[in-house]
Amino acid sequence: MSRSGAESWVVATAGHVDHGKSTLVWALTGMEPDRWAEERRRGMTIDLGFAWTRLPSGATVAFVDVPGHERFVPNMLAGVGPVPAAVVVVAADEGWMPQSAEHLAALHALGVRAGLLVVTRADLADPGPALARGRAEVAATSLGAVEAVAVSATTGVGLDGVRAALDRLGAGLPRPVVDGPVRLWVDRSFTVRGAGTVVTGTLGAGRLRVGDRLWVAGTGEEVRVRGLQVMGVAREEVTGVARVAVNLRGTARDRLVRGEALVTPDRFRSSAVVDVRVVGDPVADLPGTVMVHVGSASVAVRVRPLGVDTARLRLARPLPLRVGDRAVLRDPGRRHVAGGVRVLDVDPPPLRRRGAARARAAVLGEVDGRPDLVGELRRRGLVRAADLLRMGVPVVGAPVVVGPWVADAGHWAGVRTRLAEEVSRYARECPLEPGVPVEVVRHRLGLPDRALVEALVGPPLRLVAGRVCGDGGPGLPAAVAAAVGRLRVGLAQRPFRAPEAECLAELGLGAREIGAAVRAGALVRVAGNVVLAPGSVEEAGRVLAGLAQPFTLSAARQALDTTRRVAVPLLELLDRQGVTRRHPDDTRSVVAASPGGGVTASPVRR
Known part of the structure; x- marks a missing residue:
């Protein structure tokens, strides 16, 4: 997408030492990019320099002028790293040189795809050979075929051609992502009296506003944007790509050295x-x-x-x-x-x-x-959505979303199958347990969050009181089934004579065994360790319906041929089930179905 002429962009210089990079920038901008007295004294760029100018289209281009000497290649790379385009500078009187090649190799390594070849000192030598060699070298890299211009910064010949070429270069740059997260690599840090800490860098993407919160990537500390400047002008908001100075509140200068980065919270x-x-x-x-x-x-x-x-x-x-x-x-x-x-x-x-x-x-x-959501999920199976965003992977359209987690659909289906297998396995290993505890199955499945286990549960599995249960199961262990069988033989003769605790213990039926038998439907729990055979509660309702209504507890106990220990909780259970209704005088009546489908008390016989 082409860019409008009212915009601005950033380019970096590249090339061998003393090939006229800084001189070219000075001739184009009227600004001295070499900031240090040592640089001016030695006639070479040691650190990064910055300058800017308005082009014929009305757009503004900012230059990151990098050192060319081999000893300062790390400084050069610090300037080129965040910049989307480069001006490769070659001197006509010296031609292609070792640092020309190394700088170009660095641009290629970074995948820079936009550039301009400028042959300087055209007043000192025929620029033709340098143009031909430079075009060939640049064309073999990620920059590909670039426009080339010969210039003399001393005489001014060719400067208008460079400005026009820079306009065309900027017009062809892709639009940056302005609504994405900010990552500002710091290349300078200093203190301004009355303002505090100021850092500079190339904002490659995103949007910075006065008042924004940022994190220092290396320490995690939070800072706030107190002020912004672009090319010497105060701004309330800046979007990439731009050279920006950021006045920060909440940190000291020595904590933000070159190579540190300011980032949008929770996005890196x-x-x-x-x-x-x-x-x-x-x-x-x-x-x-x-x-x-x-x-x-x-x-x-x-x-x-x-x-x-x-x-x-x-x-x-x-x-x-x-x-x-x-x-x-x-x-x-x-x-x-x-x-x-x-x-x-x-x-x-x-x-x-x-x-x-x-x-x-x-x-x-x-x-x-x-960044590929489908591929990342396929490789990872399960991951927090926030972690994917920090990796730079968008999460829109994830096939499975459970709270903060996203999952690959195939992986999720496989885990659900394993869940059913683990529930069955646990039932075989612990047949007296009422299902597998969620935390146990989470550990066995290697899941990081119990909420994931709960989300996996679906028919025929159920989640009951913090345990995953299946419908049915392997049945009762043989010893327990035999003990229940002996108990039910006795109940067959007197169905409401629930055995005492001592009898249950003699049969080998403790609390866990009874619980398993109740869950398996082999016994019915009336209360505590008061257990009867299946169908006994319904049969009790039919027996009580044959009594004169209302009836007393004593009458019920006699009709059921049982003890008070069983009769009291059995009647309370029938009350809760709506089979009987308790009156204020503690008598009860059996509730019968009415023709309209509701319930009505049986006639009271006095």
Whole structure:
């Protein structure tokens, strides 16, 4: 999508030392990008410089001027990292040089796709050879075929062509995501009297407003945006891509050094271990320790090769990385850009078993580094939605959502099958238990949250009093079934003579055995350890219906041929079931069904 002329963008310079990058920026902007007296004295850029100018279209371009000397390549990478486009500078009188190649390799490693080739010092030598060589070198990288302009910053010849080319470059840049989260890599930090801590950086995406809360990625502390400036002008709101100065409340300058990042709360994950795809040197040839450059950060990493082009990086300190991020691997010992990496996973699984690295390489071989909800769920099975957002993976359209969790549909179905298997297994192992406790089944299924177990329960499984129960089951253990059988032989003769506790104990029927028999439908619990055979309660209602109504407790006890210990709870149970109705004088009547379908008390005979 093209951009309107009223907008602004940011470009970085790149090229060999003393090829005129800073001079070109000065000629275009009238601003001195070399900020330090040491830089001006030595005639070379040591640290990052910043300047800006208005172009013929009315748009504004900001320059991040980077050092060209090999010793300051880390500074160069800190400036290029967050910037979407680059101006590659080559001097006509010197041509293509070693740092030209290294800077271009860094741009390629970062996947920069927009650029401009400028051959400087066209007044000192024929720019043709440098233009031809520069075009060929740049075309072989991610930048591809770029526009090329020859210029003399000293005489001014060609500057209008550079300005026009910058306009065309900016018009072709894709629009940044302005409604996404903020990640501002800090490249400078200083204190302003009366204002406090100020940091600068290139806002690549998102939106910053005065009053916003941000987190310092390295420490997790919260800071607030007190003020914003873009190109020297105070703003209430800034959207990417822009060079921005942020006045912060709530932190000291020394806590925000170059390489730190300010991020939107809860939208980034600081990772110390990441899996990446490497483009450049063969993974097997990489040294064990290299430097990784991402944003403005430069961190030592240990490299563990996984596949032909995949590796695991262990960072010396965590960084706020997301799936799809690009970074540069540099071997400082050889003064060499070893290649670029694309982040595939910011929360990779541990590699503990034999063959785990090989298996992991096979998984990563199918990952392209683009945020992919379906793929992430397939690989992880189950994950918190908030964790996916921190990885940079959108969660809209997740197939299974349970509270804060999202799951792959196939994985969820498999866990539900395993749940049924575990319930059956527990019933066999503990036949006297009324189902498997939720916490036990959560542990057996390896689920991180008991709410997930509860969400999995569905017919024929039931959730009762914190336990998962199945309909039916393996039945009572043989010993318990035999004891219940002996008990029911006695009840067959006198069905309402519930055995005493001593008799139950002699039969081997304790509280757990009785509970299991009741759940299995082999006994009916009237109260406590007062148990009868199935159907006894209904039969009691029929017997009592034959009495003169209303009847007393004594009459009921005699009719049922039982004791007060059984008669009292049995009548109370019949009351609760609506079979009988208790009157104020403690007599009762059997309730009979009326023709209209309701209930009515049996006629009272006095």
